[in-house]
Amino acid sequence: MNFVEELRWRGMLHDIMPGTEDLLNKGMASGYIGYDPTADSLHVGHLTQIMTLIHFQRAGHKPYALVGGATGMVGDPSGKSAERNLLSEDVLQHNLACIKEQLSKFLNFDCGANSAEMVNNYDWFKDFSFLHFIRDVGKHITVNYMMAKDSVKNRLNGDTGMSFTEFTYQLVQGYDFYYLWKHHNCSLQMGGSDQWGNIVTGTELIRRKDAGEAFALTTQLIKKADGTKFGKTEGGNIWLDPAKTSPYQFFQFWLNASDADAKNFIRIFTLLDKETIEAMEAEHDAAPHLRVLQKALAKDITIRVHGEAEYEKAVKASEFLFGNTGIEFLNELTHNEVVGLFDGLPNFQISKADLEAGVNVVDLLAGLTQVFPSKGEAKKMITAGGVSVNKAKLTGVEQVLNNENLVAGRYLVPQKGKKNYFLIVVE
Structure with a gap:
């Protein structure tokens, strides 16, 4: 497998420094990417x-994942319009431990010569004094060189300006590259296209400080076809941590991709080969309503991030809301998973005391909760047979529910029509 050609056909490659492909074609090379x-x-x-x-x-090369324990204390100005808040060392250490655990799901850290390695730039910066840094690093890179970078110019021309802390970020990242080149034979740094300026500062430092040679490669910044930012929803970021974004929500994010985005994402975010993807694209084009690409994309990436069991649960959850899975499915979920399943849908809380002696369905749906805006509207729709609770159609406006009707001892799930769900949590 040729690494650069793999990125090319997947539509990932953006910039590549001359000589990079020659380096990679000679045999196993070491390269790194930094994570903030x-x-x-x-x-x-x-x-x-x-x-x-x-x-x-x-492709047979040795990857280094650098977690920025030191650079996280500074903050990268690339693509930022304002300076970020600096984090305490305790918070950074917690974040680093969590990120290391997540990266270990994707990279092989025990496969011989090209085993992945994790490094933390705090390890080589913690005892590096300011005076030594400006003598050993700062003197090799001119202010003119640093000022020419887009990340600096954009901030200086903006309203907020730029602190000395952020101005020095490219020197700090440049030294990361120098350190890994010097001590780990790491000749290639990779990153998003917005990192090009920071990366080539590293190659320049290696050249000026030790007359060495190093290379750079960047990938496309991913954008959605409609121009909105990739990875963002109304609720914010889509996280890899299941406590922040449930596996069901994660699965739905990919499943809901547009046709244009799915054709792009399946190349970038899965390991499916070119022939398989092209066959899927043809199948999708013949019957777009079957959403072949979206389903394959959601399955592949949900399994790799959360595992097979969570993927199966996410599929069941989707079928529960949009298909024929019975209410007993909620018994298989934790409370957080139930809440995640109904995220974005109206939910209400009532007490078990409210149900103890039984409560009329109209009073429940248009009194204790606001499933309906009025009792008159609730009665009308119940009489017409358009309301269910716990997937069972209500038989009439006189029907009474009590604690025995709770699912998993805690929930009631009203439904108006086919797709309008509500969650009532009974505490």
Whole structure:
């Protein structure tokens, strides 16, 4: 497998420094990508770079995943309009531990010569004094060189300006590359296209400081076909941590991709080969309503991030809301999973005391909760046979529910029509 050609046909490659392909064609090379520990989980926006390292290792090269314990204390100005809040060391260490665990799901850390390795730049910066840094690093890169970078110019021309802390970020990242080149024979740094300036600062430092040679490669920044930002929803980031984004929500994010996005995403975010993907595209084009690409994409990536069992549960959850799975499915879920399943749908809380002696369905749906805006509307729709609770159609406006009707001892699930679900949590 040729690493660069793999990125090309998948539509991932953006910029590549001359000589990079020659380096990779000579045999096993070492390369790295840095991950910013500003949160205790990676999100789908990081997946392009995770996939880049996976392809790099599959092509027989040695990947290094750098977690920025030191650079996380500074903050990368690339693509940012304002300076970020600096994190405490305790928070950073917690974030680093979580990110390391997530990366270990994707890369093979025990496969011989090209086993992946994880490094933390805090390890080589923690004892590096300011005076030594400006003598050993700062003197090799001119202010003119640093000012010419887009990440610097854009901020200086904006309203917020740029602190000295962020201005020095490219030197800090440049030294990361120098350190890994010097101590780990790492000759290639990779990243998103917005990182090109920071990466080539590293190659320049290696050249000026030790007359060495190093290379750079960047990937496309992923955008959705409609122009909106990839990886964002109304609820915020789509995280890899199931406590932040449930496996069901994660699965739905990919399943709901547009046809245009699915054709792009399935190449970037899965390991399916070109022939398989092209066959799926033909099948999808022949019957778009079957959503072949979206289903294959959601399955592949949900299994790799959350495992087969969580994928199966996500499929069942989808069938529960949009198909014929029975209410007993909720018994298989934790409370957080139930809440995640109904995320974005109206939900209400009532007490068990409210149900103790039984409550009329109209009073429940248009009094204790606001499933209906009025009792008159509730009665009308119940009489017409359009209301269910726990997947069972209500028989009439006089029907009474009590604690024995609770699913998993805790929930009632009203439904108006076929697709309008509500969750009532009974505490």
